[in-house]
Amino acid sequence: MRPTSVYEQIADDLRTKIADGTLQPGAQLPTESELREQYGVSSRSTVRQGLMVLVNEGLIVPKRPKGYFVRRWQPMVYRPQSEFGKRPPEVDIFTHLINSDGSGRSAKQEIEVAIVQPPSAVQERLRTDEADSVALRRRTRFLDDKPYNLNDSYAPLDLVQGSEWMSPADVARGTNLVLAELGHELVQALDEIYIRMPRPEEVRRLDLGPGTPVAEHIVTTFDPDGTPVQVTVNVVPGDRHVIVYERRKPDGAEPQPRIPWGAP
Amino acid sequence: MRPTSVYEQIADDLRTKIADGTLQPGAQLPTESELREQYGVSSRSTVRQGLMVLVNEGLIVPKRPKGYFVRRWQPMVYRPQSEFGKRPPEVDIFTHLINSDGSGRSAKQEIEVAIVQPPSAVQERLRTDEADSVALRRRTRFLDDKPYNLNDSYAPLDLVQGSEWMSPADVARGTNLVLAELGHELVQALDEIYIRMPRPEEVRRLDLGPGTPVAEHIVTTFDPDGTPVQVTVNVVPGDRHVIVYERRKPDGAEPQPRIPWGAP
C-alpha cells in the first residue's frame, strides 16, 4: 500500500471523527501544538497543512486565538418554484417565504437599482444587443441580520424604466406582478444551476466561510410570446440553503408529497 | 487601508488575469520560482500558499512536473425533469440523454446491486424502519470513459426483490417502468439539492480535481398514493454539469423557451 503522507493522515483521522460524531458541530479540535505532539511531527506547518484540508472542505473553521472548531450547517429551504405558485404571492416572495416558515425570524433586504452593461451571460439570455444597457435590480437578502443570498435581476431598459420595478424599495405585490401590469406576464422560466466556488466579491457580500461552495441559480423568465423578460442571477451559499423542487408527472394524481426534513 | 498579505496579492493578481482572459483555460501560469522572483519573496512556501488559494477555488490545477495550469470547465446539461417526460423514454435515461445530444460521445455505466442498511437520510425519506434493509442500485456513469456522476437508488426490499430493478445490468426500458409494472407508477417527485464539497470517496470515484464542489441531488419519488417508492441520491460534480429545470405557470402558454447555452 502507498503510505499516505502525515498531513493526509491527520486530515483523514479528524474527518472521520467529525463524520462519526466523535466531534460534534461546534466542538473544538485539538490545537496545532497538540496535534504536533500526537503525530510526532516536528514542524507546525505540516499540521497546518492537514487542518487546511478540512478548512477547504468546509468542515472546520479556525477561530483565532481559540482554535479550530467543527462547523455548523443549517440549511434553509430555497424554493425557486414558489414564484409560480397557484396564487401570486401577496407579499414580496422573500419576505413571504420567511414569514410562512413560522419561525418568527427577521427578514430584510437591501435593494439597489442601477442601469448597467450586463454580463455576457445575461445578455445572451435576455437576447439584448451588445451595446444595450439594461436595468439591474440588485438585492442582498438578510435573515437575522446575516446575509443569506444575492439576487440580481436584469430586465430590458425600455421595458421597466420609470416603473416600480426600478424603485429601490420593497415592492409589496412583487416585481413579477409589476412586469405583468406592464404587459409581460411571466408564464415560463428556465432555471440553470451552476455549482462552483464563490468569487472574492461574493465571499465579501455573503460573509462566506472558507470552503463554502455556492450555487449560481440563473432564472430566465418568459412572457406568453416566448420573449425573455427578466434574467435573475441568484447566488446561493451551500452552507445555508437546500434548493427544492417538486415535480409531477403530467396528468399525475393530486396528493402533495410531504417533505421529510433532515439534512443528508 | 489594510495591506493585504503577499500570498493574497499573488492570488488576487492571478485570479484577475484568469477572469479577464489574460490567462485562458489551459494556459500555464508562472512557475513557483518565477513568481518568487516577480514578487520578491524569498520563501517558496509563501508563493505556494498563494497558488493554493486558487487551487482550492477550482481555478487552477498543478501538473507535476510541468507547472500550474488554468482549469477547463465544460458543463454538460443535467436535467432532472427528463425522467418525467411526456412519453416515457424508450431507453435508459442516461444513455438516452447522451444519444439525444447528438455529439456521438460514448456513454457507459457501471452498475452494482446490493442489499444494505440505508443512510439515515434515505431511511427518513423512504419512511422505512430503522432496522429495515433496503435494495440499492448503484450506478457510476461515464462519458468518454471519464466518470460523470454517481447515482444511488434505494427502494424498499419487498417491493423490488426478484425484479429487474435488482439486475446489475442496463434496463433498456428504464427502472422507473419496472416499478410501474410492479404496481407503483412514479407520478410525483421531490428534488432536494445540497451544495457541498465532496467526500474523499466521491473524489476517488469521480476523479475530482481539487476545489471542485458537488451537488447532492436527492430525488424522492412517490406513487399515486403518495407513498415514497424510491430515493435516488445523485452526486453531481460542479465542473461537469449544469442542472436545468423548466418551469411553467399553471395553465400557462405553450411555446418552449429556447436554451441560450454558454456558461456564466
Add this chain to the structure above:
DNA sequence: TCGTTCGCATTGACTGGACAATGCCAACGG
C-alpha cells in the same frame, strides 16, 4: 530506426524556526 535510460525542471512533503495579530481573561486601579 526505434526503444531505453537518464537528466532535469517542477511540484510535493516536511523541517524548524521567527515575529505579528487576535481576542479572551485575569489582574489591576479608581
Add this chain to the structure above:
DNA sequence: CCGTTGGCATTGTCCAGTCAATGCGAACGA
C-alpha cells in the same frame, strides 16, 4: 463595583532551506 490594561495561548504570515516524486524529452544504445 466596574472599567481598563496587559499577559498569554493560539492562529496567521513568512523565512530558508532539504529531499522525494513525477513525467517529459533529449541523449544514448542496439
